[in-house]
Amino acid sequence: MALLLLLFLANILTISEGTCEPGIVKQIHLLRPRSGAGGNSIPGLSCLSWRLAVETNNIIGWKTVPEECEEYVGHYMLGKQYRKDSRAVAKEAFLYAQSLKLAGDGKDIWIFDIDETTLSNTPYYAQHGFGAEPYNATLFDKWVMEGAAPALPESLWLYNKLLSLGIKVVFLTGRHESQRNTTASNLKNVGYHAWNKLILKEPSKYSGKTAVFYKSKEREMLEKKGYRIIGNMGDQWSDLLGTNTGNRTFKLPDPMYYIS
Numbered sequence: 001m002a003l004l005l006l007l008f009l010a011n012i013l014t015i016s017e018g019t020c021e022p023g024i025v026k027q028i029h030l031l032r033p034r035s036g037a038g039g040n041s042i043p044g045l046s047c048l049s050w051r052l053a054v055e056t057n058n059i060i061g062w063k064t065v066p067e068e069c070e071e072y073v074g075h076y077m078l079g080k081q082y083r084k085d086s087r088a089v090a091k092e093a094f095l096y097a098q099s100l101k102l103a104g105d106g107k108d109i110w111i112f113d114i115d116e117t118t119l120s121n122t123p124y125y126a127q128h129g130f131g132a133e134p135y136n137a138t139l140f141d142k143w144v145m146e147g148a149a150p151a152l153p154e155s156l157w158l159y160n161k162l163l164s165l166g167i168k169v170v171f172l173t174g175r176h177e178s179q180r181n182t183t184a185s186n187l188k189n190v191g192y193h194a195w196n197k198l199i200l201k202e203p204s205k206y207s208g209k210t211a212v213f214y215k216s217k218e219r220e221m222l223e224k225k226g227y228r229i230i231g232n233m234g235d236q237w238s239d240l241l242g243t244n245t246g247n248r249t250f251k252l253p254d255p256m257y258y259i260s
């Protein structure tokens, strides 16, 4: 109510001033109450800014979600916005894939990351502060070995669309080779019924290396084998940066953790 009154007064002021560039002045007055300036504070805005900076890779190398944003991230992940944001990415990826003229020789591949891309660990993170608690490898691995992660529905939708376009799917994940069977059955159980390759990390080969290094190397090897990476989708920038990144990359939201 107070906001409305303020808007109303701001409009009257603008109109009565009525000198130069009234449109612009009016816009500025209209924007102020909504963006939280001029003494108006909007709860949650700073966490939204934090999330935006994370998604745009401006904030990097962070270890945990800021404590005061735990609830915000929880609401985001379990509410409609996470799904809407994911849907926007999947739809855009499909429109792109559909627009391509493909050779049809089985060498056109789409790379999907797994965690927070094709599978969702939200059930785990919901019990661990949505990323506000420090990462616990023991507990997380235990969850992975349950093989109970649901699909991110938007990615499953895209996966099926890509297959129907004749595009082959390659999963490239930071999960370890020792988690192959569990991961494969988890993928199958939630609807990813077929793939060209499931590439997991060989810890001995990549010990001490970043995800950017590991994933770039594996993509390079795929291209050397004659595959064409037409699309590449992941929730981490480290899925999409480096070399041999593919013709287009698609970033899914993930405000819960950061992997370099």
Ligand SMILES: *[C@@H]1O[C@H](CO)[C@@H](O)[C@H](O)[C@H]1NC(C)=O
Pocket: 136, 137, 138, 139
């Ligand atoms: C991980 O969680 C287990 C079980 O709660 C606990 O015993 C262990 O100390 C934790 N590890 C770290 C590094 O926090």
Ligand SMILES: *[C@@H]1O[C@H](CO)[C@@H](O)[C@H](O)[C@H]1NC(C)=O
Pocket: 178, 181
């Ligand atoms: C994984 O499954 C394959 C065949 O299904 C089996 O031969 C292999 O022993 C399994 N590996 C582990 C680590 O369970």
Ligand SMILES: *[C@@H]1O[C@H](CO)[C@@H](O)[C@H](O)[C@H]1NC(C)=O
Pocket: 100, 101, 230, 247
């Ligand atoms: C992918 O990029 C390469 C290199 O720029 C280009 O030659 C190729 O036509 C592109 N493929 C598709 C399907 O757009």
Ligand SMILES: [Mg+2]
Pocket: 113, 114, 115, 116, 117, 234, 235, 236
């Ligand atoms: Mg991931």
